[in-house]
Amino acid sequence: MCETSSSICSSPIGDLIISYCQKGLHSICQISTINDQSFIPDENQTIEIQSSSGKIPIPKSCLNWLHTYFHSPNHLAKIPELCPNIVSKNDSFQENVWRTLLNNVHFGQTVTYGQLAELAGNKNAARAVGTAMRCNPFQLLVPCHRVIRSNGDIGNYSGGKRNNVKYWLLNHEQK
Numbered sequence: 001m002c003e004t005s006s007s008i009c010s011s012p013i014g015d016l017i018i019s020y021c022q023k024g025l026h027s028i029c030q031i032s033t034i035n036d037q038s039f040i041p042d043e044n045q046t047i048e049i050q051s052s053s054g055k056i057p058i059p060k061s062c063l064n065w066l067h068t069y070f071h072s073p074n075h076l077a078k079i080p081e082l083c084p085n086i087v088s089k090n091d092s093f094q095e096n097v098w099r100t101l102l103n104n105v106h107f108g109q110t111v112t113y114g115q116l117a118e119l120a121g122n123k124n125a126a127r128a129v130g131t132a133m134r135c136n137p138f139q140l141l142v143p144c145h146r147v148i149r150s151n152g153d154i155g156n157y158s159g160g161k162r163n164n165v166k167y168w169l170l171n172h173e174q175k
């Protein structure tokens with residue numbers, strides 16, 4: 001297994017916890033205290049390291065990507081390296097869903113759970129897509145916030161605890 005380090009970074013949607021090894025990112029997610037009640041977005045908040053633990057410095061590519069996503073999205077480049085031990089080449093449906101979403105649903109776009117299931121190769125697997133979204137280890141990078149319901153509802157984010165965050169992100173991408 002990998003030796004990982006982690007950092008907490010400020011962002012417009014609150015502090016993010018980022019975990020990584022020498023090979024790439026292991027996870028990125030909002031700190032656990034953020035929910036629909038406590039969410040206080042600040043679109044001017046810069047991406048800055050608040051604290052770090054471990055021996056490995058946070059990949060610059062990750063900080064750059066986050067900065068670009070929030071503050072200069074017209075220049076969004078390819079996402080930072082993900083650790084191959086997290087996103088392996090083995091073709092579980094879940095990983096296939098993540099990859100499909102990452103490669104096919106770009107900034108400012110949305111897709112329904114059913115469409116994503118079909119894109120990932122099983123049009124009857126909308127429910128499994130929902131599960132894959134809840135288990136997504138790479139918030140923002142693998143854009144599970146762009147997956148919405150077929151009736152136009154935005155659907156749940158973080159199991160329904162952070163729907164305001166999803167709404168904020170979708171709105172951010174429409175500006």
Ligand SMILES: [Zn+2]
Nearest residue numbers: 002021083085
């Ligand atoms: Zn690793």
